[in-house]
Amino acid sequence: MTDHRRNHAVKDPSGDEDSGVRPPSGELTFDPSEPLARLRRELATGPDGLSAREAARRLAVHGPNEVRRKARASFPGELAAQLVHPLALLLWAAAVLAFVADLAVLGWAILAVVVVNAGFALLQERQAERAVETLARYLPERALAVRDGRALTVEARDLVPGDVIVLEEGDKVPADARVTEGGLEVDLSMLTGESVPAERTEAAGLLGAPLLDEPNLVFSGTTCVEGQGRAVVFATGDRTELGRIAALSQRTRREESPLERQVKKVAWLIAAVATGMGAVFLVLGVAVGLPLTDSLMFAIGLLVANVPEGLLPTITLALAVGVRALARQGALVKRLSAVETLGSTSVICTDKTGTLTRNRMRLHTLWTAGHGTDEGPWARELVHAGALCTTVTRDADGDLHGDPTESALVAGAADHGVPVDLDRRDAERRALFRFDPRLRLMSVVQEDRASGRPRILVKGAPEAVLAAVLPGPDREAARSATQRMAEGGIRVLAVAAREPAAGEPLPVRRQEAETGLSLLGLIGLYDPPRTGVAEAVGRCHEAGVRVHVVTGDNGATAAAIAREVGIGVPRLEVVSASESLRDDELDRLLVEDDAEIVFARSSPETKLKVADTLRAHGRIVAMTGDGVNDAPALHRAHIGVAMGRSGTDVAREAAAMVLTDDDFATIVTAIESGRRVYDNVRKFIVYIFAHATPEIVPFLVFALSAGAVPLPLTVLQILAIDLGTETLPALALGRERSEPGIMRRPPRPQHQSVISRDMLVRSWGYLGLVSAVLVLSGFFYVLWRAGWQPGDATSAGSPLHHAYVTATTATFAGIVTCQVGTAFAARTDHAALRDIGLLSNRLLLLGIAFELVFTAALVYTPPLQEIFGTAALPWDVVVLIAAFPLLVWGTDELRRARRAARAGDPLTRRSRQ
Structure with a gap:
């Protein structure tokens, strides 16, 4: 970290030449390292x-000594933002047209849809940014x-x-x-x-x-x-x-997720198409002689039919389901859109200690001076001396409290048969010089039990201890042993001792104690990798996700752990003093090279630089962190991942996801879940969009026939489909299990749209067109059976009015039954339905049951018949529309089979979509 404060000259504001000083102004900062x-x-x-x-x-x-909070948006402002979403604007326009056409019931129904959608999205997504408030609580x-x-x-x-x-x-x-x-x-x-x-x-x-x-x-x-x-x-x-840190956290504002950006683009596309179609056919309707009221009704119908009213709440609900599923697996996701972002993650930047490893240090290896062995009396003397040079304590339950390294030394001494009584250790202590991070040493003056004379014990970093040891062959041998142990992922401490000469006073300064030492040996401590991390790293590589390690640990130790868990494919590069790297060097390491990197001896600022570099080159970054100073990097990454057990409150507030188990493998599980959620979002978009065609085509038939064919579907029936029968099955598609091979695909490109050309062709050209043909066949079947001819009157009071109401009901019910076939078809993209199980999604079965019951209620219940303009269907019409699901699903299965035969490997083809 660089010193960001600069010295400023100051003068006395009172003009007193003798004082030579001036009280600081609000603009001045001071260099605290000066004399x-x-x-x-x-x-x-x-x-x-x-x-x-x-x-x-x-x-x-x-001003006051407090961390200032950034003013947050007001509730009315946030609600207004939801009310001006492109899809909401389109519905506002439809409502205005309804009131102009004197269709008040329809207008109020559309306004209710707008408000419900906005309120639902606001309640689901409103997550207060409390990182600065949490920082303030530290004061x-x-x-x-x-x-x-x-x-x-x-x-x-x-x-x-x-x-x-x-x-x-x-x-x-x-x-x-x-x-x-x-x-x-x-x-x-x-x-x-x-x-x-x-x-x-x-x-x-x-x-x-x-x-x-x-x-x-x-x-x-x-x-x-x-x-x-x-x-x-x-x-x-x-x-x-x-x-x-608070200022950095507030400047690194959260950006929209890829899904949020894409949904907005799709919404504007739908708005443009719907508005254009409505305007064109409004003019067309007037040109062919339709009354203005009928033309407005037609335009409103096109708008409502084009707008997928259930899209936004269904996406929100699907993401919420993903959040709950991840919570059960140890990942608390605080922002709904983060679930989808996880699925597009291409790089993970992870800590080492506690994430890749268990954070449970234990004594692993001993090297004794002059012997090199980890057995015998020399080894016991070494580990006992190391345990005496500690400050850990033991509680009433016998558990050790203090630095994990020192706890490992005390536990290791007991394992080697030389347990240390901590109360007696403190009673026999004559002086204590605590660990100094600059010197990387700690020393004590301890009374020797055997001789009763004082003995100086020193432990610390090998290079620091060896510098205080008397010259001799043991020093070089110890350096070689230290390097070998560090390369094996072992943390190394050196222990040395000295007995003051007779009559020599006890040292009162650490400089007097930490000199002229004799080396006892080296103690190797090991924090083993977590179970399952190596498998999780392998899954990352299969999925095309690169893994970098950003740690404050020694480079050799961190690299050894990285290699042990499989990080470093195709090769591993270790970079120390990472905060000094220039931007062009980071570009080369992170983008141009194909190596996975260990950034050793890193500061939290290193994480921020790494995240910025990866973002600048279009990578989707997941970054782990646990300290207060990690908060800016956690904000800056697409997915900030905080540790639930070892992390600070500030890190948890800044992150988008909190790991309750601090386990790297949970991140990989979350990525798989994010991919599954994204796939499922695309599935229910296919499902929802497939119904636009059978909802729009009836209005086109009405307009192109210049009214000779009455409207096969009413606007209220469209709303009943989009908001009533459609929602539960769409939500159930958000619960689909992963298709085979989901983690063998590369991360999708950041620019990839959630809606592809193939999806639109499948929705509108196959599923939608088949559904439109089927429902219109049902409509005309009912009318022709009643003797209707094109141009015959079907208005209220005419002989054919009841037949017309029955025909529109057949259209409505036919679209619902086509939805059932579309739902089963949309469950898979490339795999056959039998590969995932016909009845495996129980929520979908319940959703289908609900929409059929709901449809029956609208068709056969008199109060609802009057509101929605429906009539009871005769048995032969019921039999006809009951065949629609099989026809819709069967047509899509044939299309899928033909494509699979032509494409070869479906996974490869899918990854390109």
């Missing part, structure tokens, strides 16, 4: 803090500040740059500050992801070190786990690290 005296001078403060009056003035300039409500030379409890939001604050064990840090007195152990895991507390003292800064690694800085929202000290505040509110 303390200079920082205090620029902040115009001292050891006794600010006066209350000065603090009040600065509060007016800088304490009160803080102990030094004002007018006295320590006072003040509201944390009233802190200003220049305030001196007092920090103790258990306190949350209220602002970014520089430690000026004492020493603290601070839990920075929310910012860095590191579980080991960091030591913070009044030490001088490190030249060129990242801000979070500075040994004298504490940050807003982190927690003091031990120690006591004072610090001077240099940044508050939005200028803190927490505020910077």
